[in-house]
Amino acid sequence: MALIVQKYGGSSVADAASIKRVAKRVAEAKRAGHDVVVVVSAMGDTTDELIDLATQVTPMPPQREMDILLTAGERISMSLLAMAIHNLGIDAKSFTGQQAGVLTDEAYGKARIIDVTPSRIRQTIAQGSVAIVAGFQGVNPSTNDVTTLGRGGSDTTAVALAAALKADVCEIYTDVDGVFTADPRIVPNARKLERVTYDEMLDLAASGAKVLVLRCVEYARRYGVPIHVRSSFSTHTGTLVTDEPAPEGETVEQPIIAGVAHDRSEAKITVVGVPDVPGKAARIFEVVAGAGVNIDMIVQNVSAASTGLTDISFTLPASDGAAGTAALTEHQPDIGFASLQYDDTIGKLSLVGAGMKSHPGVSARFFAALSEAGINIEMISTSEIRISVVTRADSLDEAVRAVHTAFDLDSASDEAVVYGGTGR
Amino acid sequence: MALIVQKYGGSSVADAASIKRVAKRVAEAKRAGHDVVVVVSAMGDTTDELIDLATQVTPMPPQREMDILLTAGERISMSLLAMAIHNLGIDAKSFTGQQAGVLTDEAYGKARIIDVTPSRIRQTIAQGSVAIVAGFQGVNPSTNDVTTLGRGGSDTTAVALAAALKADVCEIYTDVDGVFTADPRIVPNARKLERVTYDEMLDLAASGAKVLVLRCVEYARRYGVPIHVRSSFSTHTGTLVTDEPAPEGETVEQPIIAGVAHDRSEAKITVVGVPDVPGKAARIFEVVAGAGVNIDMIVQNVSAASTGLTDISFTLPASDGAAGTAALTEHQPDIGFASLQYDDTIGKLSLVGAGMKSHPGVSARFFAALSEAGINIEMISTSEIRISVVTRADSLDEAVRAVHTAFDLDSASDEAVVYGGTGR
Numbered sequence: 001m002a003l004i005v006q007k008y009g010g011s012s013v014a015d016a017a018s019i020k021r022v023a024k025r026v027a028e029a030k031r032a033g034h035d036v037v038v039v040v041s042a043m044g045d046t047t048d049e050l051i052d053l054a055t056q057v058t059p060m061p062p063q064r065e066m067d068i069l070l071t072a073g074e075r076i077s078m079s080l081l082a083m084a085i086h087n088l089g090i091d092a093k094s095f096t097g098q099q100a101g102v103l104t105d106e107a108y109g110k111a112r113i114i115d116v117t118p119s120r121i122r123q124t125i126a127q128g129s130v131a132i133v134a135g136f137q138g139v140n141p142s143t144n145d146v147t148t149l150g151r152g153g154s155d156t157t158a159v160a161l162a163a164a165l166k167a168d169v170c171e172i173y174t175d176v177d178g179v180f181t182a183d184p185r186i187v188p189n190a191r192k193l194e195r196v197t198y199d200e201m202l203d204l205a206a207s208g209a210k211v212l213v214l215r216c217v218e219y220a221r222r223y224g225v226p227i228h229v230r231s232s233f234s235t236h237t238g239t240l241v242t243d244e245p246a247p248e249g250e251t252v253e254q255p256i257i258a259g260v261a262h263d264r265s266e267a268k269i270t271v272v273g274v275p276d277v278p279g280k281a282a283r284i285f286e287v288v289a290g291a292g293v294n295i296d297m298i299v300q301n302v303s304a305a306s307t308g309l310t311d312i313s314f315t316l317p318a319s320d321g322a323a324g325t326a327a328l329t330e331h332q333p334d335i336g337f338a339s340l341q342y343d344d345t346i347g348k349l350s351l352v353g354a355g356m357k358s359h360p361g362v363s364a365r366f367f368a369a370l371s372e373a374g375i376n377i378e379m380i381s382t383s384e385i386r387i388s389v390v391t392r393a394d395s396l397d398e399a400v401r402a403v404h405t406a407f408d409l410d411s412a413s414d415e416a417v418v419y420g421g422t423g424r
Numbered sequence: 425m426a427l428i429v430q431k432y433g434g435s436s437v438a439d440a441a442s443i444k445r446v447a448k449r450v451a452e453a454k455r456a457g458h459d460v461v462v463v464v465s466a467m468g469d470t471t472d473e474l475i476d477l478a479t480q481v482t483p484m485p486p487q488r489e490m491d492i493l494l495t496a497g498e499r500i501s502m503s504l505l506a507m508a509i510h511n512l513g514i515d516a517k518s519f520t521g522q523q524a525g526v527l528t529d530e531a532y533g534k535a536r537i538i539d540v541t542p543s544r545i546r547q548t549i550a551q552g553s554v555a556i557v558a559g560f561q562g563v564n565p566s567t568n569d570v571t572t573l574g575r576g577g578s579d580t581t582a583v584a585l586a587a588a589l590k591a592d593v594c595e596i597y598t599d600v601d602g603v604f605t606a607d608p609r610i611v612p613n614a615r616k617l618e619r620v621t622y623d624e625m626l627d628l629a630a631s632g633a634k635v636l637v638l639r640c641v642e643y644a645r646r647y648g649v650p651i652h653v654r655s656s657f658s659t660h661t662g663t664l665v666t667d668e669p670a671p672e673g674e675t676v677e678q679p680i681i682a683g684v685a686h687d688r689s690e691a692k693i694t695v696v697g698v699p700d701v702p703g704k705a706a707r708i709f710e711v712v713a714g715a716g717v718n719i720d721m722i723v724q725n726v727s728a729a730s731t732g733l734t735d736i737s738f739t740l741p742a743s744d745g746a747a748g749t750a751a752l753t754e755h756q757p758d759i760g761f762a763s764l765q766y767d768d769t770i771g772k773l774s775l776v777g778a779g780m781k782s783h784p785g786v787s788a789r790f791f792a793a794l795s796e797a798g799i800n801i802e803m804i805s806t807s808e809i810r811i812s813v814v815t816r817a818d819s820l821d822e823a824v825r826a827v828h829t830a831f832d833l834d835s836a837s838d839e840a841v842v843y844g845g846t847g848r
């Protein structure tokens with residue numbers, strides 16, 4: 001008998017029929033003898049509909065009120081799921097983030113969890129009932145106001161609850177079968193990974209894999225919570241995210257490479273004609289950071305000795321493109337660069353694998369594969385377990401396929417790959 | 425400067441445009457220098473839609489979960505209204521029933537308010553902000569679970585908050601201009617009442633007038649909260665429910681009669697052939713009460729000496745008709761009656777007026793009016809300030825008009841009467 005935290009996203013509870021299907025699944029786990037705690041997101045498009053209502057009322061909704069509004073969504077899904085489970089003859093009670101003891105700071109809209117005190121959840125499972133908890137929300141204990149956790153918030157709620165309850169596993173139900181060696185929409189014979197380490201999953205998530213958000217994986221690594229990413233539409237085993245070694249005999253050999261991630265959401269800014277004197281690069285990144293923009297990769301050209309000028313390129317989320325260029329333009333006089341170039345037709349490819357550390361030759365094989373496929377590389381960055389390159393956006397898919405094949409990640413052609421959606 | 429509690433029902437906040445209109449109204453009161461606390465219901469049909477979702481999931485939703493589900497409705501309307509007021513440059517914060525300190529017993533679905541401790545509301549208005557409070561909901565302090573107050577719950581929230589805050593007035597905004605001498609759909613020249621006492625309003629509400637629910641008026645009477653019933657679609661003064669005498673010169677004379685109420689929601693059960701021995705009537709009403717059914721009027725025929733049998737008729741809500749007849753049928757052997765007759769084509773008419781107590785001749789005039797109009801009376805009941813009769817349902821409208829005219833309640837023909845809806 002185990003203590004299992006299950007998390008179901010909005011698409012898994014989109015309507016009454018889906019809620020009943022999830023209820024059946026929860027009931028099966030409970031009948032198998034496990035203690036079950038369920039975290040739910042809002043039904044389907046509820047959150048978008050509520051945001052739409054808010055924008056009809058005001059162009060600038062106060063964030064405190066926005067959080068109160070949005071948390072209505074999970075209130076609806078959690079109580080309906082409790083009813084549906086109850087209807088199957090199993091007692092179930094639903095709890096808001098506040099009732100479940102999810103304590104956060106006061107940053108409305110993107111609150112961070114500071115503690116989880118799930119005494120009512122413990123009490124509920126001790127009574128033999130299933131506890132349903134609203135994802136994405138918590139309470140700021142100093143004001144007693146509700147807060148929301150921002151993007152990927154429900155996954156983070158699930159992992160945080162699993163950590164506080166010392167659950168055996170946190171099952172994240174999604175519309176795909178697990179974590180794949182690449183996006184199956186680009187690489188049709190991508191393989192589902194059986195196991196992946198926290199570090200690999202972090203690098204995959206940071207590099208564009210959308211199955212889990214970075215923050216949730218970070219939380220799981222910190223508290224050693226095993227995450228089982230699996231499909232709510234099938235009973236297949238998914239992907240286990242953990243640092244525990246696989247049981248004897250289950251895996252012959254730890255693979256070198258976990259997978260190939262890609263990301264089309266970044267843009268590149270090139271600062272042209274920067275005086276090549278100490279402190280100029282630092283000043284540029286200070287200005288950009290001051291605008292609240294995260295910088296990803298950086299390349300500085302070799303300075304032309306004749307002019308004493310250099311170019312500096314960096315990538316950033318395309319959604320921050322306007323903020324980044326505006327901040328730099330404002331400081332053009334004191335930085336003293338000549339001009340800015342903005343390019344949002346780039347793509348990023350990342351090869352991730354913990355085995356890279358101990359296997360020389362990975363980069364050589366990587367760059368050879370890209371070169372053979374005729375892919376032009378614009379920027380490079382590496383970490384211990386990751387190599388990332390920036391290419392033209394329109395050659396990204398080909399690059400992903402080339403690298404995937406070069407590292408023998410392609411599955412046997414007769415293996416069925418189920419990949420149901422966007423991978424979010 | 426006054427402290428005003430305003431309550432807006434679902435039809436007043438049905439969509440974004442309506443919410444913006446209410447926000448303007450709240451802002452005007454605030455700009456006029458008043459402290460304003462607003463109680464809102466869920467938007468338009470939200471509650472019905474949520475109930476519909478629940479019944480899609482299970483035929484028997486647990487009441488605890490139903491209350492959590494339904495309270496999502498006010499969470500949405502209250503935060504949107506706060507945003508809309510904020511957009512007009514006035515600070516506004518929304519609060520759930522729990523945050524506003526509305527403490528109730530644990531009767532999910534029909535909880536009773538046991539205390540109101542609105543410290544956060546006091547603090548909010550002291551800071552110069554408008555406080556928006558979710559109607560219809562509270563918290564059971566012993567479990568920390570949310571509860572709902574049942575029918576007319578938002579009006580009751582408003583009056584209870586007004587009492588706790590010692591507000592100068594509780595304004596109930598509705599889709600009619602106030603309380604009328606009769607339903608203007610039946611009596612087109614019914615007059616809006618300027619003032620009505622708590623006792624009169626209680627009797628009107630109990631007799632079928634739907635502007636205010638009984639419970640909210642009872643609460644207001646107990647704590648002496650003046651209620652101003654007015655339209656959210658106009659700026660006309662509505663009806664003031666209070667025991668305070670009108671200011672000098674405003675009213676020439678206290679009218680004898682407040683109004684004529686009618687009710688089509690009752691049915692009549694006749695228990696035929698009851699042995700005329702002591703205790704039989706008591707037994708009948710005991711059985712009906714045991715089924716959770718409230719009895720309204722009762723008539724016992726004179727016993728026929730030859731048979732020693734009598735007939736007993738009583739009225740009850742038609743919605744309880746099945747429960748009442750089932751309970752009696754089950755106990756037919758021990759009560760020993762011959763048969764039951766069920767009739768749901770009756771109507772009830774009530775004449776209400778505090779002046780009745782001190783003015784003899786009211787009943788004579790009442791029955792003369794009905795007789796002249798050829799209305800057959802089936803049952804009669806009276807209180808100090810009310811006379812009620814049961815008639816055939818299809819002669820009820822004519823009866824209401826006849827009585828309204830007989831007591832000179834008809835308005836001058838050129839007076840505009842605005843009556844926008846169902847009066848609920």
